[in-house]
Amino acid sequence: MAAEAYCYGLRRRQADIGELTIDYYWYANPGKPTLVLLHGFSADKSIWLRFARQLRRHYQLLIPDLPGHGETPFAADANHSMPRQAERLALFLATLHLPQVHLIGNSMGGFLATVFASRYPAQVLSLALQDPAGLSSATPSQLEQQVRQGLNPFLQLDFADFRRFYALSMARPPYIPQLMLKGIACRYQQQRALLAAIFADFFDSRLTAAELAQIKVPVLLCWGEADQLIDISAVALWQQQLPQLQLQVFEGIGHLPMLEIPKQSATVYRHFLQRC
Numbered sequence: 713m714a715a716e717a718y719c720y721g722l723r724r725r726q727a728d729i730g731e732l733t734i735d736y737y738w739y740a741n742p743g744k745p746t747l748v749l750l751h752g753f754s755a756d757k758s759i760w761l762r763f764a765r766q767l768r769r770h771y772q773l774l775i776p777d778l779p780g781h782g783e784t785p786f787a788a789d790a791n792h793s794m795p796r797q798a799e800r801l802a803l804f805l806a807t808l809h810l811p812q813v814h815l816i817g818n819s820m821g822g823f824l825a826t827v828f829a830s831r832y833p834a835q836v837l838s839l840a841l842q843d844p845a846g847l848s849s850a851t852p853s854q855l856e857q858q859v860r861q862g863l864n865p866f867l868q869l870d871f872a873d874f875r876r877f878y879a880l881s882m883a884r885p886p887y888i889p890q891l892m893l894k895g896i897a898c899r900y901q902q903q904r905a906l907l908a909a910i911f912a913d914f915f916d917s918r919l920t921a922a923e924l925a926q927i928k929v930p931v932l933l934c935w936g937e938a939d940q941l942i943d944i945s946a947v948a949l950w951q952q953q954l955p956q957l958q959l960q961v962f963e964g965i966g967h968l969p970m971l972e973i974p975k976q977s978a979t980v981y982r983h984f985l986q987r988c
Contacts, residue, residue, distance in 0.1 A: 735783035739773035752819025756782030763970035766978035792913040816840035840932040849946035883938040883966035931957040936965035
């Protein structure tokens with residue numbers, strides 16, 4: 713994955729924001745707008761690589777590992793709620809001297825992007841969300857049903873658990889060699905306690921109508937029709953709360969459009985940005 717990032721011109725860097733050091737990919741394109749790509753829970757910055765590849769020509773790209781994910785350590789104050797994460801993101805952007813950015817986030821990253829856009833509206837030029845967390849769905853997803861039964865698929869004990877979770881997360885997963893899958897599974901198992909702590913900090917929290925009312929910028933909402941982690945019935949509530957949003961549903965796609973269909977989902981995003 714590091715080699716793939718390097719081939720795309722993405723360079724790994726670090727930024728000290730005081731309480732911790734954020735690890736990130738950076739694609740420099742001076743004079744162009746900056747896109748900030750935020751991954752979801754238990755993922756890391758590499759999940760955006762093939763999506764980001766499609767956007768290099770006209771944009772600068774910033775892809776951080778969020779606290780407790782990838783190469784960014786667990787936050788010292790052990791608070792990974794979305795408001796606290798938004799404060800860290802604001803510090804991160806200030807450290808890099810980026811006063812205004814376009815935000816795109818998937819799942820937990822979409823939740824974070826929305827909270828940030830609500831609390832720091834002057835810094836956000838547009839907001840794009842792929843299968844975001846943060847609002848309830850009328851129909852409980854497979855993930856929600858399992859969590860309510862005390863069986864959190866993110867907290868895995870062995871490779872069989874990981875295989876079930878992997879099938880749950882994507883409807884059209886890219887090819888990944890078996891050896892790499894086992895490596896990813898081992899990382900999940902090693903981080904089980906850490907992931908449980910982060911999950912508890914944000915899973916049951918929800919965006920409020922007051923927060924969403926602060927968002928005035930253009931919004932793109934993309935959803936995988938076959939998402940089993942956050943059911944597509946949540947779309948109706950997003951539309952109700954953000955009437956200005958543009959909606960794109962990807963038929964037969966699961967929770968990770970940027971990974972399942974990177975070129976198609978990036979094309980949709982690029983067209984949205986061109987209209988902003």
